[in-house]
Amino acid sequence: MKRSLTLLAVVIAVAAGTGYWYVQGKLPQRDGEVALAGLQAPVSVRYDDRGVPHIQARNEPDLYRALGYVHAQDRLFQMEIMRRLARGELAEILGSTLLPTDTLFRSLRIGEQAERMLARQDRQSPAWLALQAYLEGVNAWQASHPKPAEFDLLGIAPRPFTAEDTLSIAGYLAYSFAAAFRTEPALTYIRDRLGPEYLEIFDLGWQPDGALSTPLADADWRSLEHLARLSHEALGNAALPQFEGSNAWAVAGSRTRSGKPLLAGDPHISFAVPAVWYEAELSAPGFELYGYFQALNPFALLGHNRDFGWSLTMFQNDDVDLVAEQVNPQDPDQVRVDGQWRTLEKTTQRIAVKGEAPVSITLRRSPHGPVVNEVLGETAGPTPIAMWWAFLETENPILDGFHQLNRADTLDKMREAAAKIQAPGLNLVWANAQGDIGWWAAAQLPIRPDGVDPAFILDGSSAQADKLGFYPFSVNPQQENPASGYIVSANYQPPAVIPVPGYYNLPDRGRQLDRHLADPQVKWDTQNSQALQLDTATDYGPRTLAPLLGTLRTVAANDEERELVEQLAAWRGDYPLDSTSATLFNQFLYELAFAALHDELGDTWFPVLIGTRAIDAALPRLAANPDSPWWNLRGANERSDRQAIVRLAWQRSLAHLRDSMGKDPTRWQWGKAHTLTHNHPLGAKKPLHLLFNVGTFAAPGTHEVPNNLSAKIGPAPWPVNYGPSTRRLIDFADAGQALTINPVGQSGVPFDRHYDDQAEAYIEGRYHKARLGPIPAHSTLRLVPTAGAASGQ
Known part of the structure; x- marks a missing residue:
């Protein structure tokens, strides 16, 4: 036994030592000296206490090469x-x-569009040269270091990263903004299968001219539902971030305590590990920027320095149209366009599958765009559904646009940069130290024929799907130095002089921000701006409940239930961790939606609809309209009404919360039901979740409040799936003391000390400094030219 125990101890020690050696070999190097091919001069990379690199170079090619190198070691x-x-x-x-x-x-043809964008690049432009230097840095790190642990677990063979990869990711970002895949099929189903009166809660009128000339078959509807679900699940299956919304505001110096403009921003993106943003400060002669970077992009999508800064929100303009094609009865490869039968283009591609034979797929394209429903294979309906997508149809010099935006210190420069961002649609909110503030809705907006409502699937055999060109950027929604002294962007529909259809968020979040910012008695600084970013209230809950409170008082069965109703009546619509009314309202909202809508939509279309932004606006309208046809239960022996549905929803809400959270309503606290876990792509499989995922944390806030920690509409509990991907506050009186926070950590390397070191601070609403150099370094990595390059200088 003694020998066995000794042997076991040796085995454990060897395993522990091997594990320690393995982990240490994967960690980023943040000090010492490394030779990097291609450098013209040494580069200093000073790391702060959060693991953010502050890069100082003597020229811009070296700057971007160094950025690629350190970005790769944290986020390969x-x-x-x-x-x-x-x-x-x-x-x-x-x-x-x-x-x-x-x-x-x-089927989205992102790769093909990346090739076309690549062919249009000016190989001598500053943006192209910066991208090449950055990619050389990424590839240099990959070629000279052990593979990340995830590569080992998945058997990934490293291969060089290319400009085509960068441009393809731009397509993924554009796709993640698009709501049409989910919303247009659901609204068209309601229009064509239920009837015009069912559209009223979506604020959409019945348009006889909008009906499809050839009605869709049952198989078409099934395939569209499958497509909508697949589109929604695609990013979640890979645990990759999807862009959902955002807050941003700029306040002129006349309204701030310091007398200089103040900029705030928190883009709302799905949570994941690693975090979506990689922070780095870049410094070279004539250029300085504290930026927030995405994978394989050398240009910051968010950034600031002492002179200017910007944030972004989703414009949410409708830049995708789904088009139902009319098939030639004599030839299934032809569709009717402009009165003629046009042959669909065909291409074949092979998809490699781990452990299995490659799969060949045939992709078709109509004159309106790629056919997207045939990705479903044998389950696809007989009607080809094509996709017109602005990302595929615009020049979109987005690399040049963001390269210029990273240097846009005046209104004129910012406006010029914004005009080059054509897809996806972005609101750019900007301020500078000279006192200017501005907002530009950056997108190339299509001109559709009069009377066409792109909220529905369009008829490809008519002129509905035609595009008559694009509006000039000058008529896009925008503001420069408004008389109000502030600008707010929160994804609601902006005022515009041209039609700008889209899938906009409710105005409640924007109204809440505007209500505070409009107060002339308040002088804004980074302290009271923190409270506004962390605000957990809007009017949505109270205004949805208001027309139902009388009914709820009637259907409450006993004193305990009547007390719960009165608590809801007094509730201000806020979501702190200890609120029980927030929990009860959220459960009731789901049960109300289910009881009213599920009998018409079934197990297929109901989940699709409640995953769209359309449902947010629909439910308050439904609650306020006692005559809505949605209140009638299909298949019931007797006609139901609003009171019957409210009673059913109330009873189901109480039953579910009692079963899931206990019989004592004082224990139905929001923080027990509403939680945040940061999921890694490998964390879906146990026990890997213990190594890669971060959390779980009790989460304040909710969907469509300023602190927009959002979960899907559904029964308790509610796992948060998206929210502020960073919070930023910059007062241009002292931009070197700007505030920020990362939801998880700067590093994407498991077991690194910066993998999850900001997660608790984030959920607690704390901030860190986004310091501008020179900074006190916790460590310094010195990148130097290789011996051959050094001797050649």
């Missing part, structure tokens, strides 16, 4: 997984379960 797996998603190559490493996602992304 993120770069790999994002390019594979965008290019439809996930099944090669994750297996056949990701084959539908790969097929969907191949």
Whole structure:
């Protein structure tokens, strides 16, 4: 026994030592000296206490080469997984379960568009040269270091990263903004299968001219539902971020305590590990920027320095039209366009699948765009559904646009940069130290024929799907130095002089921000701006409940239930961790939606609809209209009404909360039901979740409040799936003391000390300094030219 115990101890020690050696070999290097090919001069990389690199170079090519190198050592797996998603190559490493996602992304033709964008690049432009230097840095790190742990677990063979990868990821970002895949099929189903009166809660009128000339078959509806569900699940299956919304505001110096403009921003993106943003300060002669970077992009999507800064929100303009094609009865490969039968283009692609034979897919394209429903294979309906997508139809010099935006210190420069961002649609909110503030809705907006409502699937055999060109950027929604002294952007529909259809968020969040910012007695600074970013209230809950309170008082069965109703009546619509009314309202909202809508929509379309932004606006309208046809239960022996549905929803809400959270309503606290876990792509499989995922944390806030920690409409509990991907506050009186926070940590390398070191501070609403150099370094990495390059200088 003694010998056995000794042997066991040796085995454990060897395993522990091997594990320690393995982990240490994967960690980023943040001090010492490293020779990097291609450098013209030494580069200093000073790391602060959060692991953020502050890069100082003597020229811009060296600056971007160094950025690529340090970005790769912190986020190489993120770069790999994002390019594979965008290019439809996930099944090669994750297996056949990701084959539908790969097929969907191949059908979007993102890779083909990246090739066209690549061919249009000016190989001598500053943006192109910066991208090449950055990619050389990424590839230099990959070629000279052990593979990340995720590469080992998945058997990923490293291959160089290219400009085509970068441009493909731009397509993935544009796709993640698009709501049409889910919303247009659901609204068209309601219009064509239920009737015009059912559209009233969506504020959409019945348009006889909008009906399809050839009604869709049952198989078409099934395939559209499948497509909508696949589109929604595609990014979630890979645990990759999807863009959902955002807050941003700029306050002129006349309204701030310091007398200088103040900029605030928190883009709302799905949570994941690694975090979506990589922070780095870049410094070279004539250029300085504290930026927030995405994988394989050398240009910051968010940033600031002492002179200017910007944030962004989703414009949410409708830049995708789904088009039902009319098929030639004599030839299934022809569709009717402009009065003629046009042959569909065909291409064949092969998708590699881990552990299995490659799968060949045939992709078709109509004159309106790629046919997207055939990704469903044998389950696709007989009607081809094509996709017109602005990302595929615009020049979109987005690299040049963001390269210029990173240097846009005046209104004129910012406006010029914004005009080059054509897809996806973005609101750019900007301020500078000279006192200017501005907002530009950046997108190339299509001109559709009069009377066409792109909220529905369009008829490809008519002129509905035609595009008559694009509006000039000068008529896009925008503001420069408004008389109000402030600008707010929160994804609601902006005022415009041209039609700007889209899938906008409710105005409640924007109204809440505007209500505070409009107060002339308040002088804004970074302290009271923190409270506004962390605000957990809007009017949505109270205004949805208001027309139902009388009914709820009637259906309450006893004193305990009547007390709960009165608590709801007094509730201000806020979501702190200890609120029980927030929990009860959220459960009731779901049960009300289910009781009213599910009998018409069934198990297929109901989940699709409640996953769209359309449901947010629909439910308050439904609650306020006692005559809505949705209150009538289909298939019931007797006609129901609003009171019957409210009673059913109330009873189900109480029953569910009692079963899931206990019989004592004082224990139905929001923080027990509403939680945040940051999920890694490999964390879906146990026990890997213990190594890669971060959390779980009790989460304040909710959907469509300023602190927009959002969960899907559904029964308790509610896992948070998206929210502020960073929070930023910059007072241009002292931009070197700007505030920020990362939801997880700067590093994407498991077991690194910066992998999750900001997660608790984030959920608690704390901030860190986004310091501008020179900074006190916790460590310094010195990158130097290789011996051959050094001797040649």
